[in-house]
Amino acid sequence: MRPVTDLFQEAERQMIVCNACRYCEGFCAVFQAMELRRQFSRGDLLYLANLCHDCRACFYACQYAPPHEFDINIPKILAQVRAETYEQYAWPRRFATLLGQSRLGGALFTLLCIAVVLGFVLLVRGPEIAFGVHTGEGAFYRVVPHWAMAIPSSAISTYGLAVFAVGLLRFWRDTGGKLSELRSVRAFLQATKDVVILRYLDGGGEGCNYPHQDFSSSRRVFHHLTFYGFLLAFASTTLAMIYHYALEREAPYPLTHPVVLLGTAGGIMLMLGTAGLLWLKRRSDRMPADARMLELDVIFTTLLFLTAASGMLTLAVRETAAMGVTLAIHLGISGALLFLAPYSKFAHAVYRSTALVRFAIEQQQNRAGH
Ligand code: SF4
Ligand code: SF4
Known part of the structure; x- marks a missing residue:
């Protein structure tokens, strides 16, 4: 790795x-x-690197x-600077190198998370519950009590959000942004629109030069499936919380319930999208690629795929004796994904969105002649 x-x-x-x-x-x-710059400070380069979406x-x-x-x-050097961004703004920084950028570290940490949840189910709840058949409302919580799901996931999410919030403010300051600019509603709307329609992934209509020199829309299709699959899965989890806390209806829900329909659609899209992205990555030209970014991509995309696949498997076996162990494995993988978020390629969502807000502000100021 270059100093x-x-x-x-x-x-x-x-x-x-x-x-x-x-x-x-x-x-x-x-x-x-x-083109708005004559010189390129470290902050400028961090900003430009996170504007790049590696279309090549x-x-x-x-x-x-x-x-x-x-x-x-350019794609390679900007990918190297992006990987540096994810590490520089993570806390503690060491976790990014040990877990988010190392296949071995990521795999061992995921296995540890699975072992912790499986150990809890087998040793604390006992084999009768772990291998029993549980059906009807509250079946999942007979295997892993609700508090044992809610408390760790809330704590890990709060920790991840705090790490991202601090990193984002430092990134904003280091790239020359002012705190007062964060009030620009127009810039936020423009950046949100760019993110939601994934504006820059169509390469002007022909697609990216990915995985090779020929123009192709395959990366865009798989990225869309992953992005919208993730949003649907997130919507399903949010709706499940509303049913649990506000309506006092406990999971699992019937197959035609909105929570299950959203989760199933999201899970299938996530599996297709992440499998497609991994397949493209395997075939992609290594010349414009950075090895560290490749590790980040593979670890995060694989974890997303495993989370979606284990979730779908839990749905498929939920009325059988395999549900307890499958649920424990799914919770272990999901926990690893959640904990690794600030140290993984998930940081791309945060810093790219921030760079797009900064770009929208800069373009508005440029048009206004500042
Ligand atoms: S053309 Fe593509 S690879 Fe090159 S800087 Fe722009 S987004 Fe990055
Ligand atoms: S990437 Fe090459 S062709 Fe494109 S602007 Fe830079 S130097 Fe010129």
């Missing part, structure tokens, strides 16, 4: 070459933001890409 100072110096060198060349200026937001168009179009002596590889 951090060298990394930013190299990113600055490549940006200066691009700023003189400007052949790619219509490709994406990165080049529009780059600028790599295949570049006359200065390797083997040219200028050695310009």
Whole structure:
């Protein structure tokens, strides 16, 4: 891995070459933001890196890409700076390297989480409950009591949100943002629209140069399935909480219940999207890729796939003797995913959205002539 100072110096060198060349200026937001600058501070580079969505168009179009002596590889250098962002703004930073960027660390931590929940079910609740058949309202909570699900998941979520909130404010400050700018409703609306329609993933209509040089919409399709599958699964969990706390109706719910329908649609979309993204990643050109970002991608996408798959399996076996163990495995994987969020590729959602808000503000100021 390149030392951090060298990394930013190299990113600055490549940006200066691009700023003189400007052949790619219509490709994406990165080049529009780059052209507003003459010099590139560390904060500028963090901002530009998180505007890049790794479509790779600028790599295949570049006359200065390797083997040219200028050695310009914008997707790779910006991916390296992005990986540095996720590590730099995580707390404690060591967790990012040990768990979020190491397949072995991520796998061992996930196995540990599964072992903790399985151990609780087998040893504390006992084999009769673990391997019994439980049906009707409250069946899941006869295996893992509601408090044993709600307290750890609330604590981990609160911790993750706090880590992200601090990281986000530091990122905003380091990239030159002012706290008063965070009140810009127009910028937030523009950035939200860009995120919701995943505006920059269509490559101007032809798709990305991913997994290879040819234009393809496959990454966009799988990314959409993953993104909207995640939102549906989140909506299902939120609705289940409303039913539990406000309407006093305990899970599991009938197959035609909105909670189950949303969760099933979300789970299937997540499985298809994440499996597709992993398949594309396996086939993708390694030349414009960064090894550390590849680790982050594979760990997070695999965990998302396993969470969705184990959730769907729990639904399929919920009225059999396999439900107890399957539920424990699902809760262990989900717990690992939740805990690793601030140290994993999930950080992409936070820092990319923040960079898009900053981009919207900058474009508005530019149009207004500031
Ligand atoms: S990536 Fe290459 S072609 Fe594109 S602007 Fe930079 S130097 Fe020019
Ligand atoms: S890889 Fe795509 S998104 Fe990133 S800088 Fe190049 S053209 Fe822009």
